[in-house]
Amino acid sequence: MRWCRLHALPSLGLSAEPPAPVLAFHAWSERQAHVVRWLLLAAWLLLIGSLFLPDPAVATTALGLFWQVGVPLVLLVLVVLSHEAWRRLCPLAFVSQLARAIGWQRSVPDVRGRPSVARVAPAGWLARHHVRLQWGLFLAGLSLRLVLLNHSPRWLAVFLLATLAAALVVGWAWAGKAWCQYICPMAPVQSILVGPRSLLGSAAHLAGSGQITQSTCRSIGPSGQVQRACVGCQKDCIDIDAELSFWEGLRGKPGLAWAWFSYPGLVVGFLLLQRLPATQRPWAPLLLLAVAGLSVLLGRAFRAAQLRRLRPRLGAAAGQRADQITRLLASFVAVNAFFGLSEPHLVPAAAAAMPPVRMLVLAVSAVWLYRGLRRDQGHYARERISTSLRLQLQKLVPDLAHHLDGRKPEDLSADEVVTLAKVLPAQMGASRLAVYRGVVADLLRSGRLTRAAALLQLTEVRRSLQLSDDDHHTVLR
Ligand code: SF4
Known part of the structure; x- marks a missing residue:
């Protein structure tokens, strides 16, 4: 498997997001x-x-x-x-x-x-x-x-x-x-x-x-x-x-x-x-x-x-x-x-x-x-996009869980998801733009992002996926 480096992720020392509160x-x-x-x-x-x-x-x-x-x-x-x-x-x-x-x-x-x-x-x-x-x-x-x-x-x-x-x-x-x-x-x-x-x-x-x-x-x-x-x-x-x-x-x-x-x-x-x-x-x-x-x-x-x-x-x-x-x-x-x-x-x-x-x-x-x-705001921003990014990665690699040493994709921390997003699309020969489009669509649909704020708030995702501001405008169009 070309992307078996995934197995190294648990050793990155990054923690998963805190569990959801009991009283919702x-x-x-x-x-x-x-x-x-x-x-x-x-x-x-x-x-x-x-x-x-x-x-x-x-x-x-x-x-x-x-x-x-x-x-x-x-x-x-x-x-x-x-x-x-x-x-x-x-x-x-x-x-x-x-x-x-x-x-x-x-x-x-x-x-x-x-x-x-x-x-x-x-x-x-x-x-x-x-x-x-x-x-x-x-x-x-x-x-x-x-x-x-x-x-x-x-x-x-x-x-x-x-x-x-x-x-x-x-x-x-x-x-x-x-x-x-x-x-x-x-x-x-x-x-x-x-x-x-x-x-x-x-x-x-x-x-x-x-x-x-x-x-x-x-x-x-x-x-x-x-x-x-x-x-x-x-x-x-x-x-x-x-x-x-x-x-x-x-x-x-x-x-x-x-x-x-x-x-x-x-x-x-x-x-x-x-x-x-x-x-x-x-x-x-x-x-x-x-x-x-x-x-x-x-x-x-x-x-x-x-x-x-x-x-x-x-x-x-x-x-x-x-x-x-x-x-x-x-x-x-x-x-x-x-x-x-x-x-x-x-x-x-x-x-x-x-x-x-x-x-x-x-x-x-x-x-x-x-x-x-x-x-800190940077961590919050990574967490915010991680849910959508995780969804796109699962679409890209349907058996993602199989390669995570027993962990579920939901157990990955925001930092781990962002790290995966940097390497996976290239290794799978997939379009990074398509992953980005999926993230933007998901965030806009859920109301967690507005068109006006999207360019600024997704800077980190674009950097991870090596995309430019022009790519962002293309996706929005
Ligand atoms: S923006 Fe206004 S209408 Fe929308 S949830 Fe907040 S208070 Fe309600």
């Missing part, structure tokens, strides 16, 4: 998720109704349940489980989709003059500045909490109803999950807490074509099957692939670095400022802003120190690595500060549960940090 939230039944969404919405509306009750004891309990149980529980789900679970269940996201569900959305004329559902313009103000807008709303929300909403059940109820109405209107005005992607202040918080992937999150980039990844928008088709319902409302969407969103967000999201670096300071500052006596509460927003600014300065100084340390070894790649380390550490500090300093005094059961919750969060976030620091 992306595969959870859409019907069940729909029922849970309705239940959560009903519970939330009930809680809002309770905030209006004249009995102060009931209203205060409802207020405590919202701030001291509901909100921390959402963060706990994001940290311990994954964004895939929460983003498929969030009642606010659900409300924002009601206009779409009843087929009553704002429409504008398309290029042919026919009415089509309005979208957020990719080059428009909202698309470019949404993180700044969301973080501004987040700061405003925290300030409002310190001054008013932490203490007044009625004002909290009014605030929550206004938020529900805003989500409804945004869902009417723009297609997709415009509320979640462009307006909701919790969206950047989710990006910060999830990083490349939550501990139990699935690896979207390793999913086979046809699989609906993570919390990708989906619907139930006419014959009862679950189908992808993505309208492409956001580039590098966290619902499709959180890790891609993380790597692309390191550079390409104005305002995200500021938000990320300010987050640990905001968490610590907010939890300490909550203890201010009532007479000094009006100062809380200013103090909060000062703490956020200080946190950003600390984050920048830490990043600069990392850059100095890494530049001699990594050269031009040092900036990205410094961003990655600083952001992951900021998330780790913030999440542990949140659960470490939270004191849910209004709900005794929640207060009693805090010590084990703190231990759990510390353990989970430590493993998450360790895993996140070991990743």
